[in-house]
Amino acid sequence: MKKDFMQTAVITSNVQIAKATFEMKLDCDATAVTAPGQFINIDVPGYFLRRPISVCDAEERTLTIIYKVVGQGTDAMSRMSAGTELNILTGLGNGFDPERSKGRALLVGGGCGVAPLYMLAKKLVRLGRAVDAVLGFNTKDEIFLENDLLNLNDLYEFGCEGFDEAYYASEIYDKETQPDKDRLQRGSKPEVRVAVTTVDGSYGIKGFVTDAIAQMYGTGSEGNDLVPYYYACGPLPMLRALKKSVGNRGELSLEERMGCGFGACVGCSVKTTKGFKKVCADGPVFPAAEVLEEV
Amino acid sequence: MSAQERKTSDISVTLSGLKLDNPIIPASGTFGFGEEFAQLYDINVLGSFSFKGTTREKRFGNPTPRIAECEGGMLNSVGLANPGIDEVIGEELPALRKIFKKPVVANISGFSIDEYAYNCERIDKEDGVGIIEVNISCPNVHDGGLAFGTSPESAAAVTKAVKAVTAKPVYMKLSPNVTDIASIAKACEEAGADGLSLINTLMGMRIDIKTGRHILANKTGGMSGPCIFPLAVRMVYQVYDAVKIPIIGMGGVSSARDVIELMYAGATAVEVGAANLVDPYVCPKIIEELPKLCAELGIEKLTDIIGKAHR
Numbered sequence: 001m002k003k004d005f006m007q008t009a010v011i012t013s014n015v016q017i018a019k020a021t022f023e024m025k026l027d028c029d030a031t032a033v034t035a036p037g038q039f040i041n042i043d044v045p046g047y048f049l050r051r052p053i054s055v056c057d058a059e060e061r062t063l064t065i066i067y068k069v070v071g072q073g074t075d076a077m078s079r080m081s082a083g084t085e086l087n088i089l090t091g092l093g094n095g096f097d098p099e100r101s102k103g104r105a106l107l108v109g110g111g112c113g114v115a116p117l118y119m120l121a122k123k124l125v126r127l128g129r130a131v132d133a134v135l136g137f138n139t140k141d142e143i144f145l146e147n148d149l150l151n152l153n154d155l156y157e158f159g160c161e162g163f164d165e166a167y168y169a170s171e172i173y174d175k176e177t178q179p180d181k182d183r184l185q186r187g188s189k190p191e192v193r194v195a196v197t198t199v200d201g202s203y204g205i206k207g208f209v210t211d212a213i214a215q216m217y218g219t220g221s222e223g224n225d226l227v228p229y230y231y232a233c234g235p236l237p238m239l240r241a242l243k244k245s246v247g248n249r250g251e252l253s254l255e256e257r258m259g260c261g262f263g264a265c266v267g268c269s270v271k272t273t274k275g276f277k278k279v280c281a282d283g284p285v286f287p288a289a290e291v292l293e294e295v
Numbered sequence: 296m297s298a299q300e301r302k303t304s305d306i307s308v309t310l311s312g313l314k315l316d317n318p319i320i321p322a323s324g325t326f327g328f329g330e331e332f333a334q335l336y337d338i339n340v341l342g343s344f345s346f347k348g349t350t351r352e353k354r355f356g357n358p359t360p361r362i363a364e365c366e367g368g369m370l371n372s373v374g375l376a377n378p379g380i381d382e383v384i385g386e387e388l389p390a391l392r393k394i395f396k397k398p399v400v401a402n403i404s405g406f407s408i409d410e411y412a413y414n415c416e417r418i419d420k421e422d423g424v425g426i427i428e429v430n431i432s433c434p435n436v437h438d439g440g441l442a443f444g445t446s447p448e449s450a451a452a453v454t455k456a457v458k459a460v461t462a463k464p465v466y467m468k469l470s471p472n473v474t475d476i477a478s479i480a481k482a483c484e485e486a487g488a489d490g491l492s493l494i495n496t497l498m499g500m501r502i503d504i505k506t507g508r509h510i511l512a513n514k515t516g517g518m519s520g521p522c523i524f525p526l527a528v529r530m531v532y533q534v535y536d537a538v539k540i541p542i543i544g545m546g547g548v549s550s551a552r553d554v555i556e557l558m559y560a561g562a563t564a565v566e567v568g569a570a571n572l573v574d575p576y577v578c579p580k581i582i583e584e585l586p587k588l589c590a591e592l593g594i595e596k597l598t599d600i601i602g603k604a605h606r
Contacts, residue, residue, distance in 0.1 A: 002334045006576065043573065048520055049364045050573055073364075089575070257360040257510075259371060260572035263331045265324065266347070266376045267362035269355060276355050276376070281331070 004032040004090065009063065011084045014077075017066065019141035021112070022078050023056070026063045028088065033058035035095030036120035037233070037253050037285045040065065041261035043087040047073045050089065052261050052280070054116040054233070054253070056145075063090070066115035066144065092261050093284050096251055098123045101229040102167055103178035106250070107133040108209050108242060110234025114145050116253065120231055121192060125152055128159030130179035130191040132216065132228065136209040136238065140202035152192045159186040174225075209238060210245045230288075240292055248289035254279050271295045304589035306582075306597045308342070308564050310541055311464035311489045313398060313425045315342035315564060317582050318554060318597065322545050322568035323348050323402035323428065323468075324373065328387040332571075333394040336579050342564060345400035345492075346383075346391070348430050349418070351410050353379035358512040363501040368520020368547065369569055370499050372513035375404055375433055380414050388421055398425025402468070404433055408443075408456045416460035427463050428543075429453065432470030432495035434517045444470040444495075447482030454486035464489035466543060469534075471523075472498050476530050477537035484538045492543040492566065493534060494527050519569040523547045528560045535561025535602050549577060551584035558597065559604040 009028035017023045033040075033055050040063070041050040051073050057064040069075050080086075098105070098120060105124050107117045114135050121131050131152075137143050163186040167173060173181070179191055195212045196204035205212045217226045230250030232242055239252050256279040259265035263281030270279050272290045277283065308318045321332070323345040332338050356376030363370040378387060391399065401424040405411035415427055431444035431453050443449045450467065457465055467483040469476055471494040480491055496517025501510040527546025534542060544562025548554060549570035557565050570577045585597070594600055 005335055047364065048366075048368050048569075048573065049362070257362045259362045259369065260325075260575070262575065264327050264575070265362070265371065265572050266327070266356070266373055267371055268359065269373075269376055270359070271355060276353075 002091070004029050006087065006089055007032070009086050009088050011080055011082050011086065012062070013082055014080055016078070018144040019139075020069045021066060021142065021144055022069065023064065023066050024077070026065070026086065026088070027061055028063055028090070030058035030060060030063040032091035033063065034091060036098070036123055037093070037095030037116045039092050039261070039284065041089040041092055041258075042077070044073045044076050046076065049259065050261060051077065052092070052258050054284075055119060056115040057119045057122070066112070068112040089261060093280055094282065096120050096231045096253070096285050098127055098129070100251070101129055101231075102164070102172065104130040104132065104228040106213070106228045106230040107131060108136075108213070108230055108232040108234070108238075109133070110136040110209060110238040111138070111142065113232075113234030113238075113253065113255075116233050117231070118145055118148060121149055121152055122156065125156050125158060125190040125192060126161040128161075128163040128184070128186065130184060131193070133192065133194045134197065134209045134212045134216070135194065136197045136212075136234065138199045140198055143196060143198075143203060146194050146196055149192055149194050153190050156190060157186075158184055158188045158190040208241065209234075210241045213246060236292070243288055243292055248287070250288045251285050252288050252291055253285045254283050254291060303586040304595055304597065306585050306589065308598055310426060310543070310564055313464065317342045317585060318558065318562075318564040319578050319582050319585075320344055320400060320543065320564055320566045321571055321578055322566035323400075323430070324371075325568045325571040328391050329395050330390065332575060335575050338395055339397060340579050340582055341397070343397055343400050343425060344395070345402045345428055345566060346387070347377050348375050348402045348404045348433065349377050349380055349383045349414060350375055350404050350406070351380050351414055353377070353382065360510060360512055361516065363510040363516060365499070365501065365518065365520070365522065367522030368518055369572075370501060370511060370516035370518050371496070372511045372516035374513065380417050384417060384421060388423060392423050395423075399423055400426045400428050400466075402428045402430055404430040408453055411453050412456040412460050415457045415465070419461040419463050424463060426466055426490075427457070427461060428466045428468050428492050429457055430468045430495070432468055432472075434470065434472060434496055434498040434515070444468075444479065445473050447478050450479045451482040451486035454483045454488045458487040466490040466492045468492040468495055470495050471526060471530055471546070477533050480534040481537050484540050488540060490541040490543065491534060491538065492545065494523070494530050494546045497523055497526070519547065521547045521549055524553060528557060531557055531562050532560040532604065535605065551581045551588045554581060554585060555588060555592065555594070555600065558600050559602070561602040561605070563598075563601055
């Protein structure tokens with residue numbers, strides 16, 4: 001049976017970090033979150049349904065979420081103070097699989113979808129992957145996590161949880177596109193690079209995440225081998241554009257209005273190439289090839 | 296021993312000869328085929344449970360979004376998403392039997408009288424099924440049952456067709472989206488129904504005031520949750536007056552207090568729906584609380600209070 005599925009978490013901080021965007025830290029057993037991209041479902045007093053929010057980071061007893069105020073429930077959350085107790089369901093859904101990438105990983109986030117990329121980037125760095133993150137926002141005021149991701153370069157040792165010597169020695173290793181094996185060794189300073197795009201051009205690259213990816217890897221054609229295995233979370237139009245421009249070698253985190261968050265109500269179903277799936281329990285992360293296809 | 300000295304009360308109930316350890320039955324559509332909840336607690340503590348409404352064909356259901364919220368409840372327009380009768384019998388029921396040892400309530404839906412009969416005849420042969428609950432009241436699918444549940448004639452026609460092909464007790468699940476639920480209940484009873492389940496969800500709608508558009512892709516959805524509880528109490532009360540067959544009451548039940556109230560109105564057993572989605576442990580909590588609350592209220596046997604509000 002699932003342990004620590006329902007918990008009482010205590011808010012330790014709840015601060016605004018960007019336009020309508022808040023970071024909440026919770027004291028609870030965060031070890032129930034086992035993969036980046038999983039989510040928690042929060043009972044907000046006064047509202048019937050729980051609020052599903054993706055996990056930004058989970059370390060021992062500190063669970064961090066970043067959420068956007070989009071309605072009355074999240075507005076109520078934004079006004080909660082430290083010390084408030086929250087009933088949460090935690091460790092929900094299936095997250096990203098960091099092991100699937102080799103050498104270098106591409107992380108793509110749009111708006112609030114940037115949040116789960118932090119825990120993922122941290123895990124990837126520890127597993128010995130170079131990380132390219134592309135964060136897309138509408139405008140400068142909305143930007144968050146850019147510096148936190150860059151700070152991973154100083155906080156962690158590259159490959160401290162594993163370093164794939166065999167990969168670098170193998171034929172798949174491509175000197176042009178993959179990390180420099182002479183510099184990136186177990187224990188070396190990591191290589192996290194961050195590009196930010198804004199639709200209005202008020203910061204970073206003007207345009208969409210796909211524009212930045214085309215600039216970085218010199219192309220936008222589908223199935224291009226120069227583009228590393230990717231992990232993406234963001235609005236559907238962004239995920240569709242990403243699939244169209246760089247193909248299916250990656251994982252997509254989907255979002256849908258949920259009833260329960262643990263697979264009971266079938267409210268959040270999605271058609272996939274492998275049949276009908278529940279975004280909450282079978283996802284939210286799916287192999288890119290399986291979703292947003294005509295089925 | 297006096298009532299006050301009793302530590303526990305008898306909370307077992309009987310539905311058409313089927314004895315349940317307690318009256319608590321998670322409602323169809325909020326409990327899947329039990330698998331998700333079996334990972335959280337031993338679901339054998341339940342009286343029974345009603346599995347996801349099953350049709351002949353596999354169904355995705357309505358387009359998403361199909362969940363919305365309201366004060367004290369929610370709306371869903373899932374639209375009978377289910378694996379279809381073949382997969383339910385071939386895969387879901389064998390898996391269910393491994394985690395649930397008691398007879399289950401089979402919730403069956405359909406789009407024609409023939410389909411109801413076909414599905415019920417198939418499910419009637421399944422050993423693990425104790426009761427067949429026939430949904431003639433799904434508000435989310437055009438002609439997906441609601442039409443059958445909104446007139447006494449068509450409700451009776453489905454009942455007759457289903458009774459002709461089944462040996463197990465048949466409970467007709469009624470819609471609250473009607474002007475006179477008692478007349479439909481009576482028609483089902485006269486057509487041979489062994490019992491009734493009520494109420495299904497109330498048809499509702501939400502509009503996002505930022506976009507001015509419907510929140511549910513299906514526009515309308517079935518409303519459930521504590522906000523509909525008083526309506527359920529009233530309808531169970533009215534139907535109890537109209538028929539002699541047992542009633543499984545439901546509609547916004549989320550506590551042991553609600554269970555007692557609905558039983559006073561006339562329910563023999565009680566289904567718990569939307570509450571499972573926000574508190575997955577709500578059913579075992581109610582089952583633990585019930586004997587204590589009974590003792591507190593001086594109720595020795597829970598069955599003593601069925602319909603006792605009628606005086």
